[in-house]
Amino acid sequence: MARMSSVDRRGELIHAALRVIAAKGVAGATTRAIVAEAGMSLASFHYAFTSRDEMMRELIAFVVENETNAVFAEIDFGRDIRETLRNGLQGYFLNVQADPGHEQVMFELLQYALRTPDLADLAREQYARYHAAVIELLHAAEKNANVVWSLPVEEIARTIVAITDGLTLAWLADRDSAASARVMDFAADSLARLATVSEPVRTKEHVL
Amino acid sequence: MARMSSVDRRGELIHAALRVIAAKGVAGATTRAIVAEAGMSLASFHYAFTSRDEMMRELIAFVVENETNAVFAEIDFGRDIRETLRNGLQGYFLNVQADPGHEQVMFELLQYALRTPDLADLAREQYARYHAAVIELLHAAEKNANVVWSLPVEEIARTIVAITDGLTLAWLADRDSAASARVMDFAADSLARLATVSEPVRTKEHVL
DNA sequence: GTCTATAAAGTGATAGAC
DNA sequence: GTCTATCACTTTATAGAC
Numbered sequence A, B: 001m002a003r004m005s006s007v008d009r010r011g012e013l014i015h016a017a018l019r020v021i022a023a024k025g026v027a028g029a030t031t032r033a034i035v036a037e038a039g040m041s042l043a044s045f046h047y048a049f050t051s052r053d054e055m056m057r058e059l060i061a062f063v064v065e066n067e068t069n070a071v072f073a074e075i076d077f078g079r080d081i082r083e084t085l086r087n088g089l090q091g092y093f094l095n096v097q098a099d100p101g102h103e104q105v106m107f108e109l110l111q112y113a114l115r116t117p118d119l120a121d122l123a124r125e126q127y128a129r130y131h132a133a134v135i136e137l138l139h140a141a142e143k144n145a146n147v148v149w150s151l152p153v154e155e156i157a158r159t160i161v162a163i164t165d166g167l168t169l170a171w172l173a174d175r176d177s178a179a180s181a182r183v184m185d186f187a188a189d190s191l192a193r194l195a196t197v198s199e200p201v202r203t204k205e206h207v208l
Numbered sequence C: 001g002t003c004t005a006t007a008a009a010g011t012g013a014t015a016g017a018c
Numbered sequence D: 001g002t003c004t005a006t007c008a009c010t011t012t013a014t015a016g017a018c
Helices: A006-024 A031-038 A042-048 A052-066 A081-098 A100-115 A117-145 A153-174 A177-192 B006-024 B031-038 B042-048 B052-066 B081-098 B100-115 B117-145 B153-174 B177-192
Strands: A147-149 A195-197 B147-149 B195-197
Touching: A006 A031, A006 A042, A006 A052, A006 A100, A031 A042, A052 A100, A052 A117, A081 A100, A081 A117, A081 A153, A081 A177, A100 A117, A100 A153, A100 B100, A100 B153, A117 A147, A117 A153, A117 A195, A117 B153, A153 A177, A153 B100, A153 B117, A153 B153, A153 B177, A177 B153, B006 B031, B006 B042, B006 B052, B006 B100, B031 B042, B042 B052, B052 B100, B052 B117, B081 B100, B081 B117, B081 B153, B081 B177, B100 B117, B100 B153, B117 B147, B117 B153, B117 B195, B153 B177
Parallel strands: none
Antiparallel strands: A147 A195, B147 B195
8 A cells, every 4th residue: 555644644544533433432443453444454543643542632632633623614694693593503513414424423432531530631621612703703793793792791601501411311312303403592582681782982972 | 159130230230330339430440340340251241231321221221320419409598599509519519529420420421422423312311300300409499589580490500510510510620629619609699699589479568 | 465373261051069 | 040161253453464
């Protein structure tokens, strides 16, 4: 087989590992399954990585890094803040339904990280990134709808992440899409209450 | 070693397995680790269970069955519905903080069930029970605070389970107790809005 | 750098003595 | 019923030919 730079091979193995994990779970991602998926020999794995643990650490760092806010990025700002929130949540959820495996993998990797002492920092970072992504979104929504949040955005972001995680877990278990959609409606309503119409910037004579 | 009825030995092995899972995760719960914890020989395991899979199925059914609403059972009804909700959520969360391993095990078992085709029904049942337990609580709170819920209790229950699951996952990752507590306060406020003061049963002359 | 072959340890499950 | 010993297999990791 053709030569390949070390970084390329590492990346290729990580992507192959992610495909294997999606199909068979973390437990099924053996070095043999991964090299078979990548079309390499077993020895090539250990040429690229000193151990399976090392690869798993790099893999988790990779997914945490690349857990794009793609879902949120393509958010559809509606007429008001409630619609923005609703669109964001429903958009996220459509994505979960379209590719349930992806979120399941993220949950599995989170638990793997929580179980592996060396990887605890990655679990923390994973949530820091989720929260940061949502905070950014909340600021964008704030500007777009001309409102200000009456609670710290950190707090609102944590609530949104909790709702999406919780809804996703329950949906993965019972696949009740209708019930999940209604919960998101309620969540959007409740969160929208936290936005108050911002005073437009005016001169002093305009009081009330 | 003394003889033991088959059901006793199965129960003992399941409890030993739960201790092993708490300490080392589902992946670490090998038949050898389990019998070592239970103080039995490896052969005894296969005398009680035909296979490890059979035991895992029974173990999950057991924890789902016994995922008592203990947390919720000892709920402290406050002065009003908001306090009841707040006490319920904070009470649950104190329990998570006191024994983080327990919830982590529940999440791991959920994912194990989701990955094992034969066990998908157990995952569904797990959430059906969570939802049912919270619904029962919502009815109790309704009576206690003399209010009626303006949304179907199924919907409210799903929201509460989603919030608790989501908060627990984030807390397991970053251990930010203060932030979690604030989210629960907001959740209690939002949910309390769904309770409207119920019309006391009166005769017709009392209009408004 | 990439391969085959194999080492060393761990896995679930079973046979057969007692 | 309970044990020891072992089978058959899989795992990660490495040695050594090319």
